[in-house]
Amino acid sequence: MEHMDQSLFEKIKAKVELYMKALENVGIAQYETSRMKKSPQTEDELLAALEVIFQSSKELNLIFEESPNSFFVCDADGECLRVNKSYEKMVKMNRHEVLGKNVADLDGDGIFRPSVCLLTLKEKRPISVLQDIRDVKRMAVTGVPVFDENGTLFRVVTNAVKLDEMNSLTRYMRGKEKCEKQKVEKKEIIAESKAMKEVLGLADVIKNTESNVLITGETGVGKGVLASYIHETSNRSVKRMVSINCGAIPENLLESELFGYESGAFTGADKKGKPGLIELSDGGTLFLDEISELPLMLQVKILHFLQTKKLTRVGGTREIPIDTRIIAASNRALELEVERGTFRSDLYYRINVIPIYIPPLRERRDDLGVITQHFLDMYMKKYNKKMKLDEETMNFIMNHDWKGNVRELENYIERLVVTNESGWVLALDQDERSQEDGRKDALNKTVEEVEKDIIIKAYERYKSSYKVAEVLGISQSTAYRRIKKYIKESQG
Known part of the structure; x- marks a missing residue:
C-alpha cells in the first residue's frame, strides 16, 4: 500500500484533533474518545482513529433511529x-x-x-x-x-x-399510590342464588390449597371481590394480597413493575433497586386481573415464574424464591385467545387448575333483591340519608338485564341515593323507559355501523390486523376481534 502524502496526513490529523477537542467535555463521547490517541503520529494510528469515528457515527445514528422517544x-x-x-x-x-x-x-x-x-x-x-x-x-x-x-x-x-x-401513566401512578396507602377493604359477597352459593362453596373448598385459580366472567360480576374473599378467608390472610391489573399498567412499565429491578438496571432506576409487585406478594396471594392483556413476551416470564416460583429482577441474575398463591381473572374466553395466538396455551393450562365461573347478574336474579338492599344501606349510611324504593323501581331493578352486572347496579343505586331528596325513589314510567332503551339501541347500532365501515376500509387497504391496529391507534387483539366480527365471520 502506498504511503499517504505527508500534507494530506497532516490535514486529516488536524481534523481528527479538532474533532477530539470538540468532544472533550461531552460525557456521552467518553467511550469514543477513550479509544483514540489524542494526536495520531502514524498512518496506522490515524486510520484507527478514523475507524473509531466511523463506527461511532454508525452506532449513534442507529441508536437515535431506534429510540422509543421521538427526535x-x-x-x-x-x-x-x-x-x-x-x-x-x-x-x-x-x-x-x-x-x-x-x-x-x-x-x-x-x-x-x-x-x-x-x-x-x-x-x-x-x-x-x-x-x-x-x-x-x-x-x-x-x-x-x-x-x-x-x-x-x-x-x-x-x-x-x-x-x-402521560395522562394514562399519571392515572396509573396515582392509582398505585392510592392502593399502597389505603388498606384493602373487605368485600362482602352476597349469595342467595343457587349459582352463587355453588361459587362460594367451591371457593371455601379450595381456599387453603396452593392450586392456581382462574376466575372468569363478564366485566362487573365481582371477580376481584371473589379473589379477595378467597385470600381473606384462607390461611394466607395474615399476609397481603397484591392485585395487579394487567390491562392498567402501561406496557413499557409492566416488566419492571411486576418483576422489580436491580440497582442501576436502567437510567433513573433506584440506586438500591426495587422489588416488583410479585415479590411483594411473598407469603400471601398474587391476583393477576385481566391476565389476557399481558403481552406475549411477559407471558413467557410469568409462565417461568409459575413453574419455578422464582423470579429474576430486571437487570439482575439472582433468582429470588417467592411463596405466593396465584389467582388470575379474565373477562375473555382464554381458550379462544389461545386459538388466536394472543395467549400462550402453556400459560393458560398452568393457571386454569381450578376454574371458577361467575354467572352474569341477569342469570341469578335471586341475588338482585339482597344486593340492591345492601347497596342502598351502604350509600344511605355514606350520604347520611334515609329512603325507600317504591314498587315500580324494584320491578325495574328485578327485570333489567344489568349488562354491566353488579358494578352497574351499584352505580345505579348510588345515583338514586345521591340525586333524590324526597325520601322516596320514583321510577320512570314504562313508556319513558321504553323510549330511553330505544334511543340507546339506535345509538349503539349507529356507532357499530360507523365502526364496521372504518374497520372494513382499513383492512381492505392494509390487509393486516397489525397495521390496522397501528393506524387506528388500538391494540392488535382489538383489531383482530373487529376484523373477525365484521369481515371474516360475514364471509364464512
Whole structure:
C-alpha cells in the first residue's frame, strides 16, 4: 500500500484533533474518545482513529433511529436535518415530508402549531410547549438548543410526548399510590342464588390449597371481590394480597413493575433497586386481573415464574424464591385467545387448575333483591340519608338485564341515593323507559355501523390486523376481534 502524502496526513490529523477537542467535555463521547490517541503520529494510528469515528457515527445514528422517544433535529437556520422512526410513528407523518424543509415554512403552512424549533432558535434556551402537528393534537414538545465548542448554537433537538400517554401513566401512578396507602377493604359477597352459593362453596373448598385459580366472567360480576374473599378467608390472610391489573399498567412499565429491578438496571432506576409487585406478594396471594392483556413476551416470564416460583429482577441474575398463591381473572374466553395466538396455551393450562365461573347478574336474579338492599344501606349510611324504593323501581331493578352486572347496579343505586331528596325513589314510567332503551339501541347500532365501515376500509387497504391496529391507534387483539366480527365471520 502506498504511503499517504505527508500534507494530506497532516490535514486529516488536524481534523481528527479538532474533532477530539470538540468532544472533550461531552460525557456521552467518553467511550469514543477513550479509544483514540489524542494526536495520531502514524498512518496506522490515524486510520484507527478514523475507524473509531466511523463506527461511532454508525452506532449513534442507529441508536437515535431506534429510540422509543421521538427526535426532530434542525440546524441554526431552521432546516430539518434528522427525524427518527418514533417521530414518524407519533405524528403520523413521513420523514420525507419534513427533511430539508425549513421549520419557518412548516410553521407557516400550519403543520406545526406552534413550531418549537423556531421558538428555541429565537430564545436560545430550552422551550416546552403544547403542540399540534397536523391532525395529531395535544403533544408536550421540548426543544433544546445545542451549542458547539465555541458556544455557537448550531442545532436544535426536539422531543415530543403525547399527553394521553402521560395522562394514562399519571392515572396509573396515582392509582398505585392510592392502593399502597389505603388498606384493602373487605368485600362482602352476597349469595342467595343457587349459582352463587355453588361459587362460594367451591371457593371455601379450595381456599387453603396452593392450586392456581382462574376466575372468569363478564366485566362487573365481582371477580376481584371473589379473589379477595378467597385470600381473606384462607390461611394466607395474615399476609397481603397484591392485585395487579394487567390491562392498567402501561406496557413499557409492566416488566419492571411486576418483576422489580436491580440497582442501576436502567437510567433513573433506584440506586438500591426495587422489588416488583410479585415479590411483594411473598407469603400471601398474587391476583393477576385481566391476565389476557399481558403481552406475549411477559407471558413467557410469568409462565417461568409459575413453574419455578422464582423470579429474576430486571437487570439482575439472582433468582429470588417467592411463596405466593396465584389467582388470575379474565373477562375473555382464554381458550379462544389461545386459538388466536394472543395467549400462550402453556400459560393458560398452568393457571386454569381450578376454574371458577361467575354467572352474569341477569342469570341469578335471586341475588338482585339482597344486593340492591345492601347497596342502598351502604350509600344511605355514606350520604347520611334515609329512603325507600317504591314498587315500580324494584320491578325495574328485578327485570333489567344489568349488562354491566353488579358494578352497574351499584352505580345505579348510588345515583338514586345521591340525586333524590324526597325520601322516596320514583321510577320512570314504562313508556319513558321504553323510549330511553330505544334511543340507546339506535345509538349503539349507529356507532357499530360507523365502526364496521372504518374497520372494513382499513383492512381492505392494509390487509393486516397489525397495521390496522397501528393506524387506528388500538391494540392488535382489538383489531383482530373487529376484523373477525365484521369481515371474516360475514364471509364464512
